[in-house]
Amino acid sequence: xxxxxxxAEAAExxxxxxxxxxxxxxxxxxxxxCSEGSLYNHFKSKEDLFLHVLxxxxxxxxxxxxxxxxxxxxxxxxxxxxxxxxxxxxxxxxSMPLICSVFSEPGIxxxxxxxxxxxxxxxxxxxxxxEAYLEREKQLGRIGEGTDPRAIADLLxxxxxxxxxxxxxxxxxxxxxxxxxxxxxxxxPLFAALA
Amino acid sequence: xxxxxxxAEAAExxxxxxxxxxxxxxxxxxxxxCSEGSLYNHFKSKEDLFLHVLxxxxxxxxxxxxxxxxxxxxxxxxxxxxxxxxxxxxxxxxSMPLICSVFSEPGIxxxxxxxxxxxxxxxxxxxxxxEAYLEREKQLGRIGEGTDPRAIADLLxxxxxxxxxxxxxxxxxxxxxxxxxxxxxxxxPLFAALA
Amino acid sequence: xxxxxxxAEAAExxxxxxxxxxxxxxxxxxxxxCSEGSLYNHFKSKEDLFLHVLxxxxxxxxxxxxxxxxxxxxxxxxxxxxxxxxxxxxxxxxSMPLICSVFSEPGIxxxxxxxxxxxxxxxxxxxxxxEAYLEREKQLGRIGEGTDPRAIADLLxxxxxxxxxxxxxxxxxxxxxxxxxxxxxxxxPLFAALA
Amino acid sequence: xxxxxxxAEAAExxxxxxxxxxxxxxxxxxxxxCSEGSLYNHFKSKEDLFLHVLxxxxxxxxxxxxxxxxxxxxxxxxxxxxxxxxxxxxxxxxSMPLICSVFSEPGIxxxxxxxxxxxxxxxxxxxxxxEAYLEREKQLGRIGEGTDPRAIADLLxxxxxxxxxxxxxxxxxxxxxxxxxxxxxxxxPLFAALA
DNA sequence: AATGAATGAGGCTTCATTCAT
DNA sequence: GATGAATGAAGCCTCATTCAT
Numbered sequence: 001x002x003x004x005x006x007x008a009e010a011a012e013x014x015x016x017x018x019x020x021x022x023x024x025x026x027x028x029x030x031x032x033x034c035s036e037g038s039l040y041n042h043f044k045s046k047e048d049l050f051l052h053v054l055x056x057x058x059x060x061x062x063x064x065x066x067x068x069x070x071x072x073x074x075x076x077x078x079x080x081x082x083x084x085x086x087x088x089x090x091x092x093x094x095s096m097p098l099i100c101s102v103f104s105e106p107g108i109x110x111x112x113x114x115x116x117x118x119x120x121x122x123x124x125x126x127x128x129x130x131e132a133y134l135e136r137e138k139q140l141g142r143i144g145e146g147t148d149p150r151a152i153a154d155l156l157x158x159x160x161x162x163x164x165x166x167x168x169x170x171x172x173x174x175x176x177x178x179x180x181x182x183x184x185x186x187x188x189p190l191f192a193a194l195a
Numbered sequence: 196x197x198x199x200x201x202x203a204e205a206a207e208x209x210x211x212x213x214x215x216x217x218x219x220x221x222x223x224x225x226x227x228x229c230s231e232g233s234l235y236n237h238f239k240s241k242e243d244l245f246l247h248v249l250x251x252x253x254x255x256x257x258x259x260x261x262x263x264x265x266x267x268x269x270x271x272x273x274x275x276x277x278x279x280x281x282x283x284x285x286x287x288x289x290s291m292p293l294i295c296s297v298f299s300e301p302g303i304x305x306x307x308x309x310x311x312x313x314x315x316x317x318x319x320x321x322x323x324x325x326e327a328y329l330e331r332e333k334q335l336g337r338i339g340e341g342t343d344p345r346a347i348a349d350l351l352x353x354x355x356x357x358x359x360x361x362x363x364x365x366x367x368x369x370x371x372x373x374x375x376x377x378x379x380x381x382x383x384p385l386f387a388a389l390a
Numbered sequence: 391x392x393x394x395x396x397x398a399e400a401a402e403x404x405x406x407x408x409x410x411x412x413x414x415x416x417x418x419x420x421x422x423x424c425s426e427g428s429l430y431n432h433f434k435s436k437e438d439l440f441l442h443v444l445x446x447x448x449x450x451x452x453x454x455x456x457x458x459x460x461x462x463x464x465x466x467x468x469x470x471x472x473x474x475x476x477x478x479x480x481x482x483x484x485s486m487p488l489i490c491s492v493f494s495e496p497g498i499x500x501x502x503x504x505x506x507x508x509x510x511x512x513x514x515x516x517x518x519x520x521e522a523y524l525e526r527e528k529q530l531g532r533i534g535e536g537t538d539p540r541a542i543a544d545l546l547x548x549x550x551x552x553x554x555x556x557x558x559x560x561x562x563x564x565x566x567x568x569x570x571x572x573x574x575x576x577x578x579p580l581f582a583a584l585a
Numbered sequence: 586x587x588x589x590x591x592x593a594e595a596a597e598x599x600x601x602x603x604x605x606x607x608x609x610x611x612x613x614x615x616x617x618x619c620s621e622g623s624l625y626n627h628f629k630s631k632e633d634l635f636l637h638v639l640x641x642x643x644x645x646x647x648x649x650x651x652x653x654x655x656x657x658x659x660x661x662x663x664x665x666x667x668x669x670x671x672x673x674x675x676x677x678x679x680s681m682p683l684i685c686s687v688f689s690e691p692g693i694x695x696x697x698x699x700x701x702x703x704x705x706x707x708x709x710x711x712x713x714x715x716e717a718y719l720e721r722e723k724q725l726g727r728i729g730e731g732t733d734p735r736a737i738a739d740l741l742x743x744x745x746x747x748x749x750x751x752x753x754x755x756x757x758x759x760x761x762x763x764x765x766x767x768x769x770x771x772x773x774p775l776f777a778a779l780a
Numbered sequence: 781a782a783t784g785a786a787t788g789a790g791g792c793t794t795c796a797t798t799c800a801t
Numbered sequence: 802g803a804t805g806a807a808t809g810a811a812g813c814c815t816c817a818t819t820c821a822t
Contacts, residue, residue, distance in 0.1 A: 018301065019298060019299045019300050019301045019304075020216065020298075020299040021215065021216045021299040021300045022299075022300065022301070022302075096298070097298040098298075100295035100296075100297075100298040100299075101295075101296070101298045101299040102295075102364075103214060103215075103291070103292040103293075103295040103296045103299075103363070104214045104215040104216040104217075104295075104296035104298075104299035104300075105214055105216045105217065105299075106213065106214045106217065107217075109214075109364075109366075110366075113364075113365060113366050116365065122361075122364070122365055123360075123361055123364060123365075124361050124365065127357075147384065148380065148383060148384060150380070151380045151381050151383060151384050152384055154354045154357070154358065154377075154380075154381055155350045155351075155353070155354045155381055155384065155385070156350075157354075157357060158350070158353040158354030158355070158356060158357035158358065158381075159349045159350045159352075159353030159354065160353070161353060161356065161357040161360070162322075162349070162352060162353035162356040162357060163349065163353065165318075165356070166317075166318055166319050168298070169297075169298075169304070169308075169317070169318060170308060170311065170317055170319065171304075171305075171308050182349075185343060185345070185346045185349075186346050186349055186350055186353075188343060188346060189342065189343060189346050189347055189350065189385070189388035189389075190350070190384070190388070192387065192388040193384035193385070193387040193388045194384075
C-alpha cells in the first residue's frame with residue numbers, strides 16, 4: 001500500500017481515538033510510521049488530510065444504503081428494512097464521532113458543504129436512498145397505497161441516527177443483539193403504518 | 196448580573212459562533228468585556244468553563260420536554276405530539292453544534308458522562324420523557340393498547356434529531372413553516388400506528 | 391526601559407550580526423532576555439518587528455541630515471559639507487547591511503515602500519535635504535550662481551553611499567581618518583565646481 | 586545548453602524575482618525544468634549555486650566598464666563619460682537587488698569576499714577602471730592637470746550607484762531618457778571641475 | 781476580585797538535502 | 802546523470818495559564 005493511503009488510514013485511526021481537536025500531525029506521522037514532513041508530500045495541509053478522511057467516512061455511510069435499489073421486490077419488505085436499520089446503526093455508530101467533530105471546526109464544515117453542493121452529496125442522501133427504495137415497493141404494491149415513503153425513511157433512519165448518537169455520547173458498548181432489538185422495536189410500529 | 200454569568204454567556208456565544216476548537220480564552224474575555232485573568236477567578240480552567248456551558252445547553256434541551264408530564268389527557272394527543280416535535284426541532288437545532296462539538300474533545304466528553312451517570316441525566320432523558328407521556332396516554336386510553344411508547348418516542352425524537360442535524364450540517368436556513376411541515380409529515384404515519 | 395524597546399534593540403543587534411535571513415525569533419528572544427512568546431505581545435509578527443527596526447534605521451539616517459537646514463550661512467560652506475559627508479559615511483555605513491538586506495525579502499520591501507509613499511519618506515529625502523541646504527547657500531551668494539544644487543547633492547551623497555557600501559561589502563574596517571580623507575578628497579573637485 | 590547552465594539561469598531568474606530569502610530549491614528546479622535532485626548533481630549545495638549566480642552578476646557589472654581602457658583619446662571625454670554613466674546606471678540597476686541581498690546572508694558574503702581577495706576582484710574594481718581611464722586622459726592632456734581621477738571616478742560612479750539603489754528601493758520604473766537626464770545632470774558640475 | 785504582560789510548551793509547516801530506483 | 806519521495810531539523814506562531822500589581 002502506498003504511503004498516502006497509510007497516512008489516511010493512520011489519520012482515521014488517530015482521529016477516532018483522540019478526537020479532532022486533540023489530533024496532532026506528530027501523532028498521525030507516528031501512527032503512519034513516517035515523518036511529519038511526509039504528510040505534506042501527500043496532503044497540502046492538516047485540514048486537507050482531515051477532509052480526505054471525513055469524505056471517506058461519509059462515503060462508507062452511503063455505501064451500505066446504495067445497494068438498496070436492487071432489493072425492491074426481493075424477499076420481504078420487513079427483512080429489507082431490518083437490514084437497512086441494522087446497517088444504519090452500525091455505520092452511523094462508527095462514523096458518528098468524526099462526523100460530529102466537524103461542528104467544532106467551522107472552517108472544515110464549510111469546505112465539506114461546498115464539496116457536497118458541487119457533487120450533490122451529503123448525509124441527506126441516505127434518507128433519499130431509503131425513500132427511493134420504498135417508492136419502488138409502493139409501485140410494486142408491497143406496501144400500502146397511502147404511505148409516505150419520505151416520512152417512513154426519516155422516521156427509520158432518524159431513530160437509528162439518534163440511537164447511534166446517544167450510544168456514542170454515553171459511551172455505551174452495544175452488542176449485535178442490542179442493535180437487532182432496537183431495529184425490530186422501531187420497525188414494529190412502522191409496519192403497522194405501512195399496512 | 197455577576198461576572199461569572201457574563202463570562203458563561205459570552206463563552207456560549209463565542210462557542211456557538213466559532214466552534215469548540217477555535218474558541219480561545221482571549222476571545223471569551225473580549226466578548227465578556229473582562230480580562231483573561233478574570234476567567235480564572237471564576238472557573239478553574241477553560242475546560243471547566245466549557246463544561247459549565249455544555250451542561251446548560253443540555254438542560255435547555257430538556258426544558259421543553261419536561262413540561263410534557265402534565266399534558267397527558269389534555270387537548271388531543273396529536274396536538275401534544277406536534278408541540279413536542281416542534282420544540283425538539285427547535286432545541287436540537289440550537290444546541291446541535293455545541294453538543295456535537297464535544298466529540299472532538301474526548302476529555303470533555305468523559306467528564307460530561309461522569310456527571311450524567313451521577314445525576315441520571317443525559318440526552319436519552321428526552322426520549323424517556325416522551326415515553327413517559329405516551330405511557331400515561333395509553334393508561335388514559337387515548338392511544339391504542341398495543342402501542343410501544345418507547346418505540347414511538349424514539350421514532351419521533353429520532354427523526355427530529357436527525358433533521359436538526361442535517362439542517363445544521365448543510366447550513367440550511369429553516370423557517371417555522373419548514374419545521375411545522377416536517378413535524379406533521381412524520382406524525383402522520385406515527386398516528387396510523389397509534390390508532 | 392520597557393520590554394518592547396528591549397526587544398526592538400535586541401532585534402537590531404541580532405539583525406546586524408546575523409543578517410536578515412538568519413535571524414530567528416528564538417535568538418531575538420534570547421538577546422532580549424525574554425521568551426519567544428513575549429515578542430508576540432508587542433509585535434504582530436516577526437515581519438512587523440523587522441519593519442519597526444528598519445524604519446528606525448532609516449530615521450537615524452535622516453536625523454543627522456535634518457539639522458542641515460539651520461547651517462546655511464553659518465561657518466563656511468566647505469566646513470558644513472565636510473560635516474555632511476562625514477555624517478553620511480558614518481550613518482550609511484552603520485545601516486547599510488540592514489537596509490540592503492531588505493532586497494532579499496520583497497514582502498518587507500513592499501511594505502516599507504507603502505509606508506514611504508504615505509508619509510513622504512524614504513532614502514531620497516537625504517539628497518533632498520542637502521539640495522535644500524545648497525539652495526539656501528546659493529540664495530545667500532555663498533556658492534556660484536550657476537551651480538545645480540541637486541546635482542551636487544547627488545554627487546556628494548552618492549559617492550559617500552557607494553563608499554559605505556563597498557566598505558561594508560568588502561568587510562574593511564575603516565578609521566575616522568579614513569573617512570575624513572575620503573570626504574575631503576571628493577569635496578575638492580566638487581568645490582572647484584561650486585566656485 | 587547543458588543542464589548546469591540551465592539551472593544557473595533559472596536560479597538567477599528566480600532570485601531576481603523572489604529575493605534571496607524566498608528562493609527555494611523547489612522553485613529553482615521548476616524554473617529549470619528539472620528535478621530538485623538534479624540541482625545537487627551540478628552544485629554541491631544551494632549556497633554554492635547562489636555564489637555561482639552572484640559571481641556572474643558581479644562580472645556583468647564590470648563588463649561594460651572593462652572596455653573603457655581602449656576609449657582614452659577617442660571621441661570626447663564627455664561622450665565617453667556619458668557612456669560610462671549610462672552603463673553604470675543600467676548595470677547597477679539590474680544587479681542591485683541581488684548584490685544587496687547578500688547582506689542578508691553573512692555566510693555567503695564571507696565566501697564572496699574570500700573569492701575577491703584571491704582574485705583581486707570586487708565592486709571597487711569598477712571605480713578603479715574609471716580612474717585608470719581618467720588617468721590616461723590626463724596623460725593625454727584632455728583633462729586638467731589638477732584633477733584627481735579617483736575622486737572624479739568615485740563621484741560619478743557613486744552618484745550612479747546611489748541613484749540605481751534608490752530607484753530599486755522605491756520601486757520606480759525608469760525610462761532611458763530618465764537615465765540620460767540624470768547622467769547629464771551630474772556630469773555638468775563634474776566637467777566644470779575637469780576643466 | 782481584577783488585571784494583562786509574561787511564559788513556554790507544543791502545534792503546523794517549510795525546506796535543503798539524501799538516496800534508492 | 803536524473804529523479805522525486807522521504808526525511809527531520811528548525812522556524813514561526815498560538816494559547817491556556819500564572820502571578821505580581
